[in-house]
Amino acid sequence: MIRVLVVDDEALVRAGLRMILEPAADIEVVAEASDGGEAITAVAKHRPDVVLMDVRMPGMDGLTALRELRRSPSAPKVIMLTTFDLDDYVHGALRGGAAGFLLKDTAPHDLTNAVRIIAEGSAMLTPSVTKRLIDTFAELESPSAVDARRRLSVLTGREETVVRAVARGLSNAEIGLELAMSEGTVKVHVSRALAKLNLANRVQLALLVRDAGPTPPR
8 A cells, every 4th residue: 555645735726646556455554744844744754665746835835845755764755746847846746856846737537657667666746847858958068067067066055045036036135035144144145156158148047057057966
């Protein structure tokens, strides 16, 4: 029997996932959770084999919970679920150790099969995500991407995090709020990054980050 924990901040979504999974004779939904913090507690209590977890949730989000769960040597397999197959979500989930990434509009039969496949130790990605990862890999090997990543490598990890937030169009105040630092500290990081990279403004920073592609593991 495959023991499954369902994690989503919307009760209707959790109920829908339970209705899809429970008719399967070899799958049991052992618990539900409404955010990442509850998911960590539920994993410790119920020891599921597979966790179906939403990416975007108030409180602790799914990607943060995924990283916390993967620290345990007995961590369950985690399938990330989302309405949007955004690149940041996909790469964040895969870097965090997710065994699968599926959209919430995945057909019920495919969702049930994904749980079985991942419980057996394999991986599962929704087809649109697989294609985009292949395309991204090709882009990452282009000369411009290699050069952009080489240039960004002179930054500290914190500076690169700030620079990538700049590339998303966030203001210094918004970056400070997201990264829990003062607006003045953000401004210092941006200024240092511009100096190290010999760039004139935030637009040039954003263009360099676009050429570099997703953040590689450090």
